Amino acid sequence: MPSPGAEAVEVRGVTRSFRGKRALGPVDLVVEPGAFVTLVGPSGCGKSTLLGLIAGFARPSDGSLRAFGEPVGGPDPSRGVVFQEPRLFPWLSVAANVAFGLRSLPKAARRERVAELLELTGLAEAGRLRPYELSGGMRQRAAIARALAPRPRLLLMDEPFAALDAFTRERMQDEVRALWQRTGTTVLFVTHSVDEAVYLGTRVVALSGSPGVIVLDERSKLPALEHPRADPGFAELRERLTEVVRAAAQVRNGPVTS
Numbered sequence: 001m002p003s004p005g006a007e008a009v010e011v012r013g014v015t016r017s018f019r020g021k022r023a024l025g026p027v028d029l030v031v032e033p034g035a036f037v038t039l040v041g042p043s044g045c046g047k048s049t050l051l052g053l054i055a056g057f058a059r060p061s062d063g064s065l066r067a068f069g070e071p072v073g074g075p076d077p078s079r080g081v082v083f084q085e086p087r088l089f090p091w092l093s094v095a096a097n098v099a100f101g102l103r104s105l106p107k108a109a110r111r112e113r114v115a116e117l118l119e120l121t122g123l124a125e126a127g128r129l130r131p132y133e134l135s136g137g138m139r140q141r142a143a144i145a146r147a148l149a150p151r152p153r154l155l156l157m158d159e160p161f162a163a164l165d166a167f168t169r170e171r172m173q174d175e176v177r178a179l180w181q182r183t184g185t186t187v188l189f190v191t192h193s194v195d196e197a198v199y200l201g202t203r204v205v206a207l208s209g210s211p212g213v214i215v216l217d218e219r220s221k222l223p224a225l226e227h228p229r230a231d232p233g234f235a236e237l238r239e240r241l242t243e244v245v246r247a248a249a250q251v252r253n254g255p256v257t258s
């Protein structure tokens, strides 16, 4: 059982190596419940690796990970994951995709929860459709609805809007911000976009180049504002973060460390 009052995520001294070469870490990251953490960094710095470790898809080479006080031993419904490509089951309707993680619920409760999620993600009219009949934005919303279905305490999002056009992406950013405000779920959100990181993050974390270590970790009040982009702090943080990410991208692969 998750411990009440525990941190949402505790990453302590975590590293991950592939074929003897360190790709990530050491990383220490403690995330408080309810935070929206955005994680940025140059391509290949280990953002997805870190998210995958927190999801429980892989084990760290060193260090420890906890989620809500419990050691991460493998994937768990309390940690929902949304990927860049929606990964829906093409042969199932949108509603059946959303219901997938709810098989343990009685039928009536499952139906009610699916309807609630479709409503929450703006898909109330699309429940009977198959994924191929949806637009890219709708597909990603269905994937988010599916991830939220088992009421995860932690939502891990790996560049969820990278494949969307700019207009849809902005709309989805607002939607995910509203969902986070409404559900109180702790979110860890990987993105390549500095703008997106600053717009969404109550905490903005940047990783350096390979091996990825944290080079910036900053709390922000911008997502709580009605119009974050209109605040002078927005341009300031975006500029600083751009510099950090640019400098991190210069860092070439270091020596083999483990």
Ligand SMILES: Nc1ncnc2c1ncn2[C@@H]1O[C@H](COP(=O)(O)OP(=O)(O)OP(=O)(O)O)[C@@H](O)[C@H]1O
Binding pocket: 018, 019, 023, 041, 042, 043, 044, 045, 046, 047, 048, 049, 050, 192, 210
């Ligand atoms: N399963 C694996 N086997 C071998 N190397 C891997 C594996 N997974 C990741 N890597 C390597 O680890 C490094 C970090 O990869 P990762 O995908 O975590 O980076 P990223 O920051 O998410 O990149 P991007 O922004 O391009 O998605 C890369 O050099 C990658 O090639």
